[in-house]
Amino acid sequence: MVSFFHKYKSILLYALSLVIILIALQVMQYKLILLDHSYELYMLFIALLFTGLGIWLALKLMKPKTQIETVIVEKTVYEKVWTEEELQAIEVEKQKLGLSTRELEVLQLMAQGLSNQEIADQLFLSVPTVKTHTSNLFFKLDVKRRTQAIEKARQLKIIE
Amino acid sequence: MVSFFHKYKSILLYALSLVIILIALQVMQYKLILLDHSYELYMLFIALLFTGLGIWLALKLMKPKTQIETVIVEKTVYEKVWTEEELQAIEVEKQKLGLSTRELEVLQLMAQGLSNQEIADQLFLSVPTVKTHTSNLFFKLDVKRRTQAIEKARQLKIIE
DNA sequence: AGGTATTTCATACTTTGGTATGAGGCATTT
DNA sequence: AAATGCCTCATACCAAAGTATGAAATACCT
Numbered sequence: 001m002v003s004f005f006h007k008y009k010s011i012l013l014y015a016l017s018l019v020i021i022l023i024a025l026q027v028m029q030y031k032l033i034l035l036d037h038s039y040e041l042y043m044l045f046i047a048l049l050f051t052g053l054g055i056w057l058a059l060k061l062m063k064p065k066t067q068i069e070t071v072i073v074e075k076t077v078y079e080k081v082w083t084e085e086e087l088q089a090i091e092v093e094k095q096k097l098g099l100s101t102r103e104l105e106v107l108q109l110m111a112q113g114l115s116n117q118e119i120a121d122q123l124f125l126s127v128p129t130v131k132t133h134t135s136n137l138f139f140k141l142d143v144k145r146r147t148q149a150i151e152k153a154r155q156l157k158i159i160e
Numbered sequence: 161m162v163s164f165f166h167k168y169k170s171i172l173l174y175a176l177s178l179v180i181i182l183i184a185l186q187v188m189q190y191k192l193i194l195l196d197h198s199y200e201l202y203m204l205f206i207a208l209l210f211t212g213l214g215i216w217l218a219l220k221l222m223k224p225k226t227q228i229e230t231v232i233v234e235k236t237v238y239e240k241v242w243t244e245e246e247l248q249a250i251e252v253e254k255q256k257l258g259l260s261t262r263e264l265e266v267l268q269l270m271a272q273g274l275s276n277q278e279i280a281d282q283l284f285l286s287v288p289t290v291k292t293h294t295s296n297l298f299f300k301l302d303v304k305r306r307t308q309a310i311e312k313a314r315q316l317k318i319i320e
Numbered sequence: 321a322g323g324t325a326t327t328t329c330a331t332a333c334t335t336t337g338g339t340a341t342g343a344g345g346c347a348t349t350t
Numbered sequence: 351a352a353a354t355g356c357c358t359c360a361t362a363c364c365a366a367a368g369t370a371t372g373a374a375a376t377a378c379c380t
Contacts, residue, residue, distance in 0.1 A: 100356060100357085101356090101357095102357065110307065112307075112311060113303065113305055113310070113311045113312075117336085125358075125359090126358075128358085128359055129357075129358055131337075131338070132358080132359080134337080135337095135339065138338080145338085146337075146338090147273040149273075150310065151271070151272060151273040260325085260326060260327080261327095262326075263326095275366070276366075276368095285328075286328075286330085288331085289328050291367075291369085292327085293327085293328095294368075295368065295370090305336085306367075
C-alpha cells in the first residue's frame with residue numbers, strides 16, 4: 001500500500017492539483033476574472049497553467065529513463081602541482097616495488113601499446129623472456145593484466 | 161534560420177497548438193458545451209487537454225537529454241600547456257572518429273584496466289557485445305590492441 | 321515506409337597474453 | 351666459494367583478446 005502510493009505519487013499529486021486548480025478557477029471565474037470580460041486571457045492562463053502541470057508530470061515520470069544513461073563519469077582534471085611530500089611518497093613506492101632495469105624498459109614499451117612480440121624485437125629478446133619480465137612486473141605491481149600495469153605505472157609516475 | 165526552426169520546432173508547434181485550441185474552445189464554448197451548463201466537464205476537458213500538451217512538449221524537449229551525444233566531456237584542463245587552437249584541433253579529431261556513446265564507455269573502462277568480462281559485468285552486457293565494441297573501437301582508432309587504443313585515446317584526450 | 325546507425329548477442333576461430341616451471345649464465349655480495 | 355639477484359630462454363598449458371560473420375531489435379531521419 002505504501003509502495004503503491006510511492007509509485008504513483010506523481011500521478012496522485014497531479015490529480016490533486018487538477019482538482020484544486022479547477023475549483024480555484026471556478027471561484028476565480030465568478031469573482032474576479034470574468035468581470036473584466038477578459039475571457040481570452042483567462043483561457044490563456046488556464047492553458048499555460050495546465051501545460052506547466054503536464055510538463056512537470058512528464059518530468060517526474062521520465063526520471064527513470066534518464067537514470068540509465070548516467071553511467072559515465074565526468075572528470076575535470078586540472079594540472080596537478082605535486083608537493084614535495086607527494087613526490088617523495090611516490091619515490092618511496094617506486095623503490096618498494098624494486099623494478100629492475102629490464103622490467104622498466106619492458107613496462108615503457110608495453111605502455112606504448114606494443115605486443116610481447118614487438119617488445120622482443122625491439123629489445124632483441126625472445127618472446128618467452130618478455131613474458132617472464134611482464135609476469136614478474138605484474139607480480140611486483142600487484143596487477144593481473146598489462147592494461148592495469150599501465151594504469152598503475154601512470155599513477156606512480158613511473159611512465160610519462 | 162532553418163536550424164533555428166529545427167531547434168525550436170517543438171516550442172513553435174506548441175505555441176501553434178495553443179492558439180488553435182484556444183480558438184476552438186471559444187467556438188465550442190458558445191455553440192456546444194456550455195449549453196448543457198456542464199462547466200465542470202468543460203474545464204476538466206481543457207485541463208486534461210493542456211496537460212497532455214504539456215507532457216508532449218516535455219517529451220519533445222527531453223529528447224536531446226536522453227541522446228547524450230557527448231556526455232563524456234573529459235576536457236582535461238592542463239591550463240597553461242594547451243592553447244585554444246590545439247584543443248580545437250583535438251576536438252575536430254575526436255569528432256572525425258565518430259565514436260558512439262557505448263564505445264566511449266567501453267573505452268573508459270578499458271583504460272582503467274578492466275578485462276572484457278569485467279566491462280561486460282559493469283555495463284550489464286555480454287562478453288561478445290563488449291568484443292564487438294572494442295573491435296569497432298580499434299578500427300575507428302586505427303589500432304590493433306587495447307593498449308594502443310588506450311595510448312591513442314590519451315593523446316586525443318578522450319580519456320583522462 | 322525505407323534507410324541508416326546503434327546496440328545487442330551469438331558462434332566459431334585465431335592470436336596474443338599470462339602462468340608455471342625449470343634451467344643456465346653472469347655479475348655482485350657475503 | 352656459496353648465495354643472491356638479474357637476465358635469458360624454453361616448454362607446456364590455460365585464459366583472455368581479437369576477428370569474422372550473421373542476425374535482430376531499436377531508434378532516428380527523410
